[in-house]
Amino acid sequence: MTRRIESARVLRNTRITDRLWWCEYEAPVIAASARPGQFAHVLCSAPDQLDPLLRRPLSFSRIEPDLGRVAFLIDTVGRGTAWLVDQQEGSEIDMLGPLGGSFAFQPDRARALMVGGGIGLAPLIALADLAPAEGVQVRLLAGGRDAHQVTPRAWLHSNVEYHVATDDGALGHHGFITDLVQDHFAWSDQIFVCGPTPMMHAMANLTDELTAIHGPRPAFTSLEARMGCAMGVCYSCVVQTTTGPQRVCHDGPVFPQSTLTWTWHHEPTATAPSVG
Known part of the structure; x- marks a missing residue:
């Protein structure tokens, strides 16, 4: 790189x-x-x-x-x-x-389920752009507190199947975006996630539950974090994984979902969304 x-x-x-x-x-x-x-x-x-x-x-x-x-x-x-x-x-x-590292569609797999919350849709849109050339079908589930936090359909690739949920019910499903995952999990053979930490943690737990029913598939999560240098020097964005401490900016932001411990979930100073 x-x-x-x-x-x-x-x-x-x-x-x-x-x-x-x-x-x-x-x-x-x-x-x-x-x-x-x-x-x-x-x-x-x-x-x-x-x-x-x-x-x-x-x-x-x-x-x-x-x-x-x-x-x-x-x-x-x-x-x-x-x-x-x-x-x-x-x-x-x-x-x-x-x-940082990147998302990538997995070899010999052709049905990608993407789950994004709010601004977490950003990297998923870019990944979905690559899907037609790689022969991958995409179902993208997007959630937000209200309609103003949901990206309009016009900004996505035309081949994407788009589903929306809002907390207040103003647009799409009334509830959390994770409510929709069960309807699409069995269809998928690879999963990509990005959004607020509570949503991503809930998605990881839900993946474990649905894997017990439908079998495993590779799942990847892009974390959000406050960053100082963004090159791995200042260690302001460290999270704990099953392989030890990892820097979101340098070792991530994309991680295999199964390696994330979520022990920082209730430590807002460590993993607050990117500074505006």
Whole structure:
């Protein structure tokens, strides 16, 4: 993997719900080697201001190496992301990437179940983009507190079968996205998950229960974490796995679901969602 700092040029920032934005950049060097599940560490301030000081880790939502473009699905949760989506077409954004490990469809398997919560849909959209070329069918289950946290269907590949759940019932199934998993688990032969830590933990437990009924299939989870350096040096994003402590930024963010212990689940300072 080749990681570079690149001055990415803003192509468009599109507001797709009251909370979510789709932001596209010209970044040919990063786009050339980025893979779904990886992320960029983005400076969300003018170079002469450095406020906020720390970069924000953003998962690639679309990667177009032939066009030299990448896109991010962004939830404006703080000063950094609010600044980022406010940048005008043609502005230059300082990006470091691609970073971390990636998702990949498993050999000789052709039915991928993807489960995403809120902004966790981001890397799953990028992975689903690769499915037609690899002969993989995709069912994508997306959940959010309300309709404003759910990515509209138009931003996904047309071949994706899309199912939605919202906590308040405003869109799709009234309830948690994990409520829908049982209807699709038996169909699947590989599983990919990303979202808030409680949802991913619940999904891991549900996978264990359904595996006892339907048999095992490979499952992979992309974790969210606060990050300082995003290159494995500062150890601010360590989680415990069955193979010992692992850095989300360097050893992840994608892990085999079976290796995650979830012992950090009730330690918010260790695994809070990426800073806005």
